[in-house]
Amino acid sequence: MASVPLTTVLREWGRIGALGFGGPPAHVALLRDLTVERRQWIDQREFEDAFAACNLLPGPASTQMSIYCAQRVAGRTGALVGGLAFILPGLIVCLVIAAVALQGTPPAAVDAFGMGAAAAVVAVVAQAGLKLIDPRRGLPYVIAGVLGAALTGPYVVAILLAAGLCELGRHKLLSVAWPALIWLAAKVGALSYGGGYVIIPLMYGDAVEAHGWLTEQAFANAVAYGQITPGPVTHTVALVGYGAGGLAPALVATAVAFAPSFAFIMLGARHFGRLRTSPNARAFLDGAGPAAAGAILGAAVPLLTAIDVTWQWFVLAAAAVALLLRVPPLAVLVGGALAGVATTLF
Incomplete structure (x- = not known):
């Protein structure tokens, strides 16, 4: 060492x-x-x-x-x-953005910046979901993966079962904002398989529909900000926390979301060799992968509904074309944001 x-x-x-x-x-x-x-x-x-x-x-x-x-x-x-x-570093940038963009009446250019990036992120998210789909495997392979995980991975099953039971009782148990926010952050950090985009559907229901911490447009902007800032995409949870109540909830949500990663590595790194060669873990991911693709593609729907200004549709169309031409997603997002700012100049 x-x-x-x-x-x-x-x-x-x-x-x-x-x-x-x-x-x-x-x-x-x-x-x-x-x-x-x-x-x-x-x-x-x-x-x-x-x-x-x-x-x-x-x-x-x-x-x-x-x-x-x-x-x-x-x-x-x-x-x-x-x-x-x-x-x-990325968290600090996200908090600064939240302080400006999530205030009651943000500057027109800041609002347009977020709206432009939010329009482009629909295409980026959809592309990410499509990349996870492997049509060569087919439905039987997916079902076999899910069954394999259920029969040979009791630890994984226990996690998913506990998550499901908690979700059923969420409306009764989490009657105030702090427990609800902590539960959202815990889902993001400990139950999200399939990459950073999977956190979008995990957060949307609580942040927009159940508690109204963010509007649809503000949530779409937050997802876009999480993509264009440095560091992990999970920083989006800080923006949701800020919308829920300011700086303290943003910091708590971030800490809860990242704590599992520290625990997994600091306590379990010595077992990595066994995990990587485990047929149980492989079987679970074989089933979880297609499910993650579906979740990511589904996440594009609420992001799409947040588009309510005509120029955003043109940004979305241009973003889709750019991605087909293999322009990097980050460049597409920044381009969409700058296009939004440009609309305030005319």
């Missing part, structure tokens, strides 16, 4: 958190460049195996990978320092 000073971990992981635009692929590429290629702290094979194991866990895989790499080079204290350094 490499012995890296905590100051180095703070600096390097903070740099990745501040410059990590573009979502998980960009984060993992930056971590690989740092730990494998430039510093040679971690072997290439170990890095790939660890990333594969992180993809078998619920929650943000790139965040978990950043915590794993920091723990690998500087121990558990390093995991805390590196994980926080990776998370905090």
Whole structure:
């Protein structure tokens, strides 16, 4: 194990958190460049195996990978320092955006910026869902994966069953805002399989329909802001928390959402080899993958209903064409946001 000073971990992981635009692929590429290629702290094979194991866990895989790499080079204290350094830059940006964009009457340019990005994010989310669909596997394979997980993965079944029972009793048990917000953040951090976009349907029902913390348009804007800021997409939960009651709920929601990732890595990293080769985990993901694709595609529907201005439809159409031409999603989102700002100049 490499012995890296905590100051180095703070600096390097903070740099990745501040410059990590573009979502998980960009984060993992930056971590690989740092730990494998430039510093040679971690072997290439170990890095790939660890990333594969992180993809078998619920929650943000790139965040978990950043915590794993920091723990690998500087121990558990390093995991805390590196994980926080990776998370905090994007969180600060999101909180600043929330303070401006979620106030009662935000500036026209800020509002248009969010509306333009929100229109473009519909196409980005739909593309993400479609990429997860593998038509070669077919329905029998999906059913077999779900049954395999149910029969041989009691731990996973217990988690999903508990989540289902809690959801049935949610309206009775969570009668005030704080428990409801904590439950939403816990779902985001501990029960989301299939990538960052899966958190959209997990949050929408509570944030918009059940509690009205955000309007449909504000929620769509929050999803877009979570995409165009650096760091993990899970930062969107901070924007929802801010809409629920300001800075304190935003910080609590963020802490609850990211806590499982720290726990999974700091307590379970030594079991990664067993997890990666487990047929139980593989069977669960074989079934959960198509379900995640459906959830992501379904999340595009409420985002679509938030479009109520004519120019947003043109932004959406242009975003779809740009994605078909292989323009990076981040560039598409920024382009949509700038198009929105441009509408305020005429």
